[in-house]
Amino acid sequence: MSTALPRTRSVWKLSVRRLPLPLAIGGLILLASLVAACFPGLIAPYNPLAFDYHAILKPPSWAHLFGTDNFGRDIFSRVIHAYRVDLQIALFTTLFPMLFGTLVGLFVGYYGGLAETLFHRVVDAVVTFPLLVLVIAIVAILGPGLNSMYIAVGIIYWVFYARLVAGEVAVQRRLDYVAxxxxxxxxxxxxxxxHVLPNVITVALVYWMTDMALSILLGSSLGYLGLGAQPPTAEWGVLIAAGKNFMDTAWWITIFPGLAIVLTGLGFSLLGEALAEWLRPASH
Structure with a gap:
């Protein structure tokens, strides 16, 4: 007992020294994003759906930090309220693929044989087509909306988690502890x-962090195309689409939602990088 505690502390200090910057920046960005998603009413000064015809296309000012749109709606309030929708997209579009894909990859990589052969045929069929095209096709069949997007992404994206985990399991099953x-x-x-799952789950978790950043971009892209969240919902892709015709006169309508996408994606990417470094075996 007396020797275990100092060693634990030394490992903790070493880990903190190895990743202070990505962990700190990514953690702060995502913490701020979660606060905005959970308590938008405490941060946003206006109703995101309220029209104000006396404040149409106003540039950024103290009254409206991010300006207003062509209906007089406060862009700052809409960006803040969009955090809830876009973080929901990041979670709901990745959670099922991560869980289901990990389980499939676990069994396929361990047992191999016919199941592995069939699985690789499925992977080949999926990666043959651009992912965005597949998602758009499925959403177009099901109808626009967030639920259709969740179904479309869930049908496709589990394959990538399964392929990643299956490769790791194929390596682990040849090690001595399995025998x-x-x-x-x-x-x-x-x-x-x-025994096998704890040794391979880390790669899925690291990929999950990066995938959530990509899912926000995907959700915003579908919202921009009118296939994801629907107006007047405050969602970053919807906001960008609403401002595309005013780029010359009211650039703030599209710029600030775009910056929110970049910043949140950066937070997930940095946290994924920190997690990968944290879980990487020490070389000493």
Whole structure:
């Protein structure tokens, strides 16, 4: 007991020294994003859907920090309220693919054989087409809206998690601890869930962080095309689409939602980088 605690502290200090900047910046960005998503009414000074015909296309000022749109709606308030929608998109479009894809990859990578062959055929079929085109096609069939987008992404994106995890499991199953578990009479399910899964889940978690950044971009793209969130919902892609015709006279309508997308995506990317560094085995 007396020797374990100092070693734990030394590992903690080493880890903190190895990733202060990505972890700090990414954590602060996502913490601010979560606060905005959970408590938009405490930050936004105006109703994001309220029209004000006396303040149409006003440039940024103290009264309207990000200016107003062609209906007099406060852009700052709409950007803040959009955090809830876009973070919901980031979570709902990635959670199912991550969980389902990890389970599929776990079993495919461990058992191999016919299941692995069939799985690779599915992967080949999916990666043959551009992902955005596939998502747009499915959403067009189901009808525009967030629920259709969640279904479309869930149908496709689990393949990438499964492929990533299956590759890691294929390496792990050749290691000694798997053979030792089989010799000791452990069931395959116990070996998979209690021994193999903890050694491969980290790659899925790191990929998940990056994927959430890409999902925000995907959700905004579909919102811009009219296939994701629908007006007058405050969503970054919808806001950018609403301001595309006013770029010469009211640039703030599109610039500030775009900056929110970039900043939030940067937060997820930095956190994923920090997580990857944190979980990487020490070389010493």
């Amino acid at each position: 030792a578990g089989q010799v000791m009479g452990y069931s395959h399910l116990r070996i998979l869930l209690r």
